[in-house]
Amino acid sequence: MLLSALSVIIYACAGTQSIAVKHPVEVTGLPVCSECHTDYRAAMNHTDDFYTRHKLHAAQGKGKCLVCHKESFCSDCHANIEELKPSDKYKDSPQLLLPHRGDYVNQHKIDGRINPAKCFTCHGRSNNERCKVCHR
């Protein structure tokens, strides 16, 4: 925290312009960022594969995500305690690649064997009370 406090004190030295709080142009649908941007944002086109790699972009700071998304958008999936599946809340957007669609009680036994790390991200240390009904 000392490092952080020191950084805040000297931040003015950086002289960089802060990223916009809100995207200046309303974005509808799944955005193709490269239509306008040529820097790091161009790699964030929300193509189908972005669903599996968005964590890698978020790991480099979620500030760029919050230009378009509210924090609640992240919390709908990445929660400490969450009882409703994202695919239930957003069932009216079937084009979104959301986990746990349809019958997932049986399917999770297969997915959990194939790649348990994918489950661990959201359910390893949090949001696993429903899991504990069986996995005591």
Next chain:
Amino acid sequence: MISFLTAFPLISSAANVTGKSRTYVQSRETAGGSNLLPLYEYLNFSVQNLGSETISLHFGGWGRYDLMDKSFGDDNYRSEVQYLYLSFRGETGNTIVNLGRIMVFEGVAAERADGIYARTDLPGNFGVSAYYGAPVETGIGRLGSNSVYGGRLSHQSADIYQIGVSYLKEERDNSELREEEGIDLWLHPINKVDIVGKSVYNSDTSGWREHTYNLILSPIEKLRLTTEASWINYEDYFTGATLSAFSFQPSALNRRERVFILGEDAALSLSDTVKVSVDYKEYNYVIASGARYYGGALKYAVAEAGEAGLTIHRMDGDTDRHKYMEYRIYGLKKINKMDIALDLMAVSYDSPISGEDNAYSASMIAGYNLTEKLRMGADIMYGKNPDFDEDVRVFFKAIYSFDFGSGEGV
């Protein structure tokens, strides 16, 4: 909501409040025969310009009340604060200080904590962030005896690369639970080529827990090729879990297992509205036999009018249980203020599971925008699978967006 705001006299007349109230009711039956009818209220809002243009307040949380049988445990109600923090945001330097229940995504950290987070740019294209707090995780959370802290130092050239090194330490009851270091990378060496990924080292087990990298190529405007390479070491990855499913035991995970995942996803836009894609992913384990998941998709989308998609995939795993075909077809049509959708999914197992050769679900969805700010919707799902002879779920939703104040907030 109103009473909450009146409790904050510091909110200036220039404050701007935006948020959303989402009310859900879900009807379903559990495998044990309980009839559930929980009512959920999800509320999130932000108060911008809180006495100063650089200060804002953010809240997100939900509450549940069971109208019929109890959903979980002994109580028929529950609530959860997902995030609640005061934020200072500088006009320059990307300086941010968040205080409260925060979410941190910085390198190795993907944490929720009750504490403080700060970041800023530094001279020379460097950036630095740090955080400290009580981890908000299942089953723990006593401030003082449990803590999570860490930080990230990054360097970037906005057009070419960003590289970060990060550190995280979590202590539970004053003993070390996790200690991780990581490297994260985004690289844009030449036009139409991007590499993004991260490597995470587990200091507790003295081993690399994960290397995950994606190579994204766009050789022509309408073609995208994404290659994924991921290496996971189970012993170093599944530490500090609060769920028995991730404990090392013969019936769950083998401590000595490692997996190398290699995947390719190719998508081609045939026109402005039609896109076709194929994908292949191979799982190579050190101990278990390998598995392959591959298939394709055809999608049709017209902006503001609707979308439709067809996907077919094959899972070819090491056991009969891990061999199946997967089909999905969906369609969404928007008609003025109304939208309707159909979503059909089916899985055909090579060998029966619990006597069932197939699992399927069919969902019909409808929504209507009563006003610009109020949307109502409902859906019904019918399913049949190895766990349910008949699974019927009904879901209602009402979503209200609000925005009041001066509208001059940052």
